[in-house]
Amino acid sequence: MSPDEILTVLIAMLGGAIRVSTPFMFVALGETITEKSGRINLGLEGNLVLGAMLAYAISYHTGQPWLGVLAAGGAGMFLGLLHGLICSLPRVNDIAVGIAMMSFGIGIAFFFGKPYIQPSAPRLEGLPLGTWSDNPALRQALEINPLFFVGIVVAIFLWWGLANTRTGLIVRMTGDSEASARALGVNPIRVRVLATVAGGFLAGVGGAFLSLSYPGSWNEGLSSGQGLMAVALVIFARWNPLRCIAAALLFGAAGAIGPALQSVGISQGYYFFNAAPYILTLFIMIASARSGAASQAAPGELSIVK
Amino acid sequence: MEQAQSAPMPRLLANPRWKAVAETVAIPVIALVTAAIVFSGFLLFLGKNPLQFFALVWQGGFGSAFSLQNTLQRAAPLILTGLAFAIPAIIGLTMIGAEGALVLGGFAAAALAVPLVAAGSPPMLMLVLTAGMAMCTGAALIMIVGWLRHGRQVNETIASLLLTYIAIATMNFFVEGLLRDPASANKPSTVPIGKDYMIGPIPGTEVHWGFAAGLVLAVLLWLLMSRTTFGFAARVTGGNPRAAQAQGLPVGMLILACSAISGACAGLAGFYEVTAIHGQANASLVAGFGFTGILVSFLARHNPLAIVIVAILFGAIEASGGLIQRRMDLPDATAAVLQGLIFVILLASETLQGRIALFQPASDKRA
Structure with a gap:
């Protein structure tokens, strides 16, 4: 590869990583809130797909893409509430309910989404942050969707809020020890339901990005499992919202390598890179399975770390 | 315990082993019926006939040699x-x-x-x-x-x-x-x-x-x-x-x-x-x-x-x-909605396990 080609690949990867990472960031932040409260929601894929469909439909009918984003968040909250309430029943398995919610959410999205596959809805416009550059590829890469920045702000807010606010403390305590939460008069079930609802909202917003920005239309093959991958991302980020940004960018870059290499005519061999984040996450899990520092980061009540 | 003994109980359910079997069958059936009722409501809301729907599921699933x-x-x-x-x-x-x-x-x-x-x-x-x-x-x-x-x-x-x-x-x-x-x-x-x-x-x-x-x-x-x-x-x-x-x-x-x-x-x-x-x-x-x-x-x-x-x-x-x-x-995703609904309700019904008095062994009654 010539230096020019390497530059082209790097620029395409930068743009791709930012685009691909945004939905990852939202689902990962949502899953972080839920897992911090001591519960796991494997159903965020359903929130993502239903959010994508509803955002597109609302944007199409009202012409207001941001209204679509809100509606997607609302749909996510609904699915999160359902998951949260069902998992609060005794003897119910949260992993299985997550997978059932995933198929339920996707089913509803496909059911009501049929009429919206053809028409085109107003999309969320990107912010042209690359106008200073003469390089058209760089300008295109730096046309960044505002939701990307919203995600970063949410991550910083969550990182601060979980560490420094009363609500954050209650969520963390419920996730670490149900007994101590009860001793302080906190109702762990209510905290977990609310945390799942909040997580569902963020995952729904992530879905809105898929249909309103990139790839930017509604169809049934829109999500490639980003919602399920959220679980891996959160472990990779070790339940830290700031590290969720880095993890999302890394997972996004891994997904962007393929199209970036294609732009210079390399069309095979890159599938290995798609697997790289998962292999890395697996190694992190193996390395940290018995280390003390890592088990401090993981919420103690979480079924997957017990 | 007195309650369990005085209540009229079907003779088959007197045997604890049969009670366990009955519970294993009854809870999923209750959940399936609930899912069918909820889904019927969904169809009525859309102005469709639930009876026709379930008849078609039967016909499309088991009605002919081809569908079977x-x-x-x-x-x-x-x-x-x-x-x-x-x-x-x-x-x-x-x-x-x-x-x-x-x-x-x-x-x-x-x-x-x-x-x-x-x-x-x-x-x-x-x-x-x-x-x-x-x-x-x-x-x-x-x-x-x-x-x-x-x-x-x-x-x-x-x-x-x-x-x-x-x-x-x-x-x-x-x-x-x-x-x-x-x-x-x-x-x-x-x-x-x-x-x-x-x-x-x-x-x-x-x-x-x-x-x-x-x-x-x-x-x-x-x-x-x-x-x-x-x-x-x-x-x-x-x-x-x-x-x-x-x-x-x-x-x-x-x-x-x-x-x-x-x-x-x-x-x-x-x-x-x-x-x-x-x-x-x-x-x-x-x-x-x-x-x-x-x-x-x-x-x-x-x-x-x-x-x-x-x-x-x-x-x-x-x-x-x-x-x-x-x-x-109806769109082909209808089957997916029904499946998802059945899954969700059936998993939620797990919580009934051990809670229906009729199916509990008389000696092992919990509060």
């Missing part, structure tokens, strides 16, 4: 992936890697088939070898998870999910590169194994052999898990791993064996997808059977025989999708 065969055909991969979840579940592990084992197993079968077909091997030999390859590949994948769980305390649920993605990426890597059939332009695939090498239907039917394999395996695994020392040891370990270890049971070996069985079942499902349906390995293998299998197993309470029944039920709902689409002008 369609149902069984769709049930086949669900039986195998359901078993793939149930066996580790019995030993207390939540493994959700059947999707990966199916994909990698199917891919391995297709990859091995290419040189065998090119060398002109007899079809029977090729099928036996590729089936073995698929089962070993799937088993190896899930055994990694079992080993990580037992040897290194890595959570098996997440490890199996990660390995699923690694398995799918591995297949894509080869299918888009080294093993790509140059003729597959739009959908990168391996070289087709060809009509002569594909598995035909069970004689006299249009159902492929995967259904028969699922049925036989379900019976064998039911016998293994409920009638042998191995199954007993596995169930003890599932109930209390520490006690099992203290009793001197070889917990590690049991976990590895259950993982191997699980992966082999899913890999076999992949084998049938390749040799009976697609004829080659490509992205079509990633169809979500592994994840649906998890729910099938939960609804069957991880009982191998019940898995067959639940898989057929869901095969019927899927098979009737086309008929419902044509007759009632």
Whole structure:
């Protein structure tokens, strides 16, 4: 590869990583809130797909893409509430309910989404942050969707809020020890339901990005499992919202390598890179399975770390 | 306790063993009826006739020889992936890697088939070898998870999910590169194994052999898990791993064996997808059977025989999708909505376990 080609690949990867990472960031932040409260929601894929469909439909009918984003968040909250309430029943398995919610959410999205596959809805416009550059590829890469920045702000807010606010403390305590939460008069079930609802909202917003920005239309093959991958991302980020940004960018870059290499005519061999984040996450899990520092980061009540 | 004795009780339910059986059957039935009622409300809301809908599900799933065969055909991969979840579940592990084992197993079968077909091997030999390859590949994948769980305390649920993605990426890597059939332009695939090498239907039917394999395996695994020392040891370990270890049971070996069985079942499902349906390995293998299998197993309470029944039920709902689409002008996703609703309500109904007084042994009444 010539230096020019390497530059082209790097620029395409930068743009791709930012685009691909945004939905990852939202689902990962949502899953972080839920897992911090001591519960796991494997159903965020359903929130993502239903959010994508509803955002597109609302944007199409009202012409207001941001209204679509809100509606997607609302749909996510609904699915999160359902998951949260069902998992609060005794003897119910949260992993299985997550997978059932995933198929339920996707089913509803496909059911009501049929009429919206053809028409085109107003999309969320990107912010042209690359106008200073003469390089058209760089300008295109730096046309960044505002939701990307919203995600970063949410991550910083969550990182601060979980560490420094009363609500954050209650969520963390419920996730670490149900007994101590009860001793302080906190109702762990209510905290977990609310945390799942909040997580569902963020995952729904992530879905809105898929249909309103990139790839930017509604169809049934829109999500490639980003919602399920959220679980891996959160472990990779070790339940830290700031590290969720880095993890999302890394997972996004891994997904962007393929199209970036294609732009210079390399069309095979890159599938290995798609697997790289998962292999890395697996190694992190193996390395940290018995280390003390890592088990401090993981919420103690979480079924997957017990 | 006085209450339980004075209450008029059906004579059949006087025996505690029958009570347990009645509870196992009654709770899913209650949940199915609830799901049907909720879904009827949904249809009424859309201005559709629920009775017509359920009649069409029956007709499209079981109404004719054709629809029954369609149902069984769709049930086949669900039986195998359901078993793939149930066996580790019995030993207390939540493994959700059947999707990966199916994909990698199917891919391995297709990859091995290419040189065998090119060398002109007899079809029977090729099928036996590729089936073995698929089962070993799937088993190896899930055994990694079992080993990580037992040897290194890595959570098996997440490890199996990660390995699923690694398995799918591995297949894509080869299918888009080294093993790509140059003729597959739009959908990168391996070289087709060809009509002569594909598995035909069970004689006299249009159902492929995967259904028969699922049925036989379900019976064998039911016998293994409920009638042998191995199954007993596995169930003890599932109930209390520490006690099992203290009793001197070889917990590690049991976990590895259950993982191997699980992966082999899913890999076999992949084998049938390749040799009976697609004829080659490509992205079509990633169809979500592994994840649906998890729910099938939960609804069957991880009982191998019940898995067959639940898989057929869901095969019927899927098979009737086309008929419902044509007759009632509903999108084909209607079946998916009904399936999702049944899954959610059935899982929620687990909470009724042990709470219906009628089904509790008189001596073991809890508050």
